[in-house]
Amino acid sequence: MSVSLQDFFTQLHTQRENTDEQITYTYKKLLKPQPVSSTQAAFLAQLTKKDLDTIRRWMDLEGVSKLTKQPLIECLTQEQTTAINRFILSMDNERLQWLKKFVAGEAIRLDHFTAHKLAFFTYTGLTFAIKDKDEYVLIMPDDVRRQFGAYDQNEWQIQADINDAIIRLTQGLLYYYGYMPKSTVFELVSPIVSYNLVRADAVIKDAKTYYDYMRETEQDLMDSRVIDLDSLKEQQQKSIYQKHYSFTDDQLIQAGTEDFMDLTDELIQLVKHLKERYSLDDQTMNRYMDDCLILLNSFIDIDPSFLYLSQQLPVTTEDDKKMLLALLQTSQDSIHTWALKGNKRKKDVNQTTETKKVGRNDPCPCGSGKKYKKCCGK
Structure with missing residues (x-):
């Protein structure tokens, strides 16, 4: 394993541990x-x-x-x-x-x-x-x-609806692209508030704190799942795509909702295979898939995600390896990938792959029979 990839895995695990510790500490402290x-x-x-x-x-x-x-x-x-x-x-x-x-x-x-x-x-x-x-x-x-x-509370609903549009559009951009320059984000969302940049900035800053879906550097906003921004930028430069995929406003706003998952049939098949083949409980399955999706999004190819899962699971036989590689490849091909600027690895002329929004009380698409919030949505 390359040193840079090992560093990426280390950062991935550290971020998860820090999040778990923060949850416990915050409740106890406040x-x-x-x-x-x-x-x-x-x-x-x-x-x-x-x-x-x-x-x-x-x-x-x-x-x-x-x-x-x-x-x-x-x-x-x-x-x-x-x-x-x-x-x-x-x-x-x-x-x-x-x-x-x-x-x-x-x-x-x-x-x-x-x-x-x-x-x-x-x-x-x-x-x-x-x-x-x-x-x-x-x-x-x-x-x-x-x-x-x-x-006077009559205007509160109007204010909230406007702010909702700003937040969901911003989070949708980061969900699909991984990161965006702040200047680009403000250019896209400021018309919603008649170019009131002070308000737009306050709305995004408070949403970043409240939802924890976003992080920032001096120049950029990024999805909170992004592990290494510099690495992601390098991957995007290596991709064959010169332009970001053009999503509609409705697609971005939908992707900015709290329960949204770009859950394709191919990803569901990967989840089912891992749960059945390796007898994983819901919590472990959820952790592996979270990490795997970050890796599929962060790199142009599937090697990092395959290496990661091979370290976590007893992938020992050639058949197991071939099956896992095939499922990872079809999964990455089916999703809009950060490393490809929101594009898919294989161009789909008709763009027919269905995006599913799974509500927290809906049946989990992995087939467990449980509600999504009690299974893969934990």
Whole structure:
């Protein structure tokens, strides 16, 4: 194995481990007891100075970075309106639905939120995770609820619909291409908000934190599954395609939804073969397929994905090797690949390969008989 490919595998495993550790750490860190007073100041007092600084940075407050904890809490409560305006500016439909529940005084169980969503809500300084009796919930302080209630809510749905379009279009671009220069993304999405780049930037930044589907460098936005951006750029330069595949806006917006999978018949056959041939449980199967899809997307050929699976599974006989190689090849041929700038390895003149959107409560297409969210969608 080449050193560069070994480094890629190492980064792949490190990224997965870091994600698992972050989930555990985030829930443990942000969960606090119910304060005596249900005010924003009382909830903020339970956070660390580092957490308060994160809230300050999200609110774009300047000139207060050197404040000690108590003066900073006072500053954040005084700027409550600033935080509310920022939240409304960038929220999409999912966050709008949660906001309506919070403003109505509901306490939402934490198991409804991923670690990233929980952290996002906490670091707005507008909601907080607490233990209430025997339940772990996310709630909004009473004074924050009253402040939200003073707003004219008639425009909230329009704002959320517009922001939804920006987020889903951006995530769709990255889903299919792997990465895009920020300048290109803003050129494509800014017309949705009449070229208001400040708003577009806020919407994308908050979506990046909330959903964890995107990461960024100084120049580029990338799908969060991209392991090595420089390597991906090199692969794209080696490909025979000079241009990115031209998706429709509808295709990109669909690919930007949270439950979307570009799940072709060929990928389903690969999943079925691996589960049946190697008796894999759902969790292991899901992990291998996640990694395998990253490799199929990141490289022009199937050698890295074959090498990876050969290391994880007892692929010992020649028949096993031939079958796995064949299934990997047809799988890669069937998908729009990052390394090929969103194109397919084999051009399909009629573009008839069907893309399936699998809902979380739909039967899993691997044939297990379980719901997708309880099987390959974990």
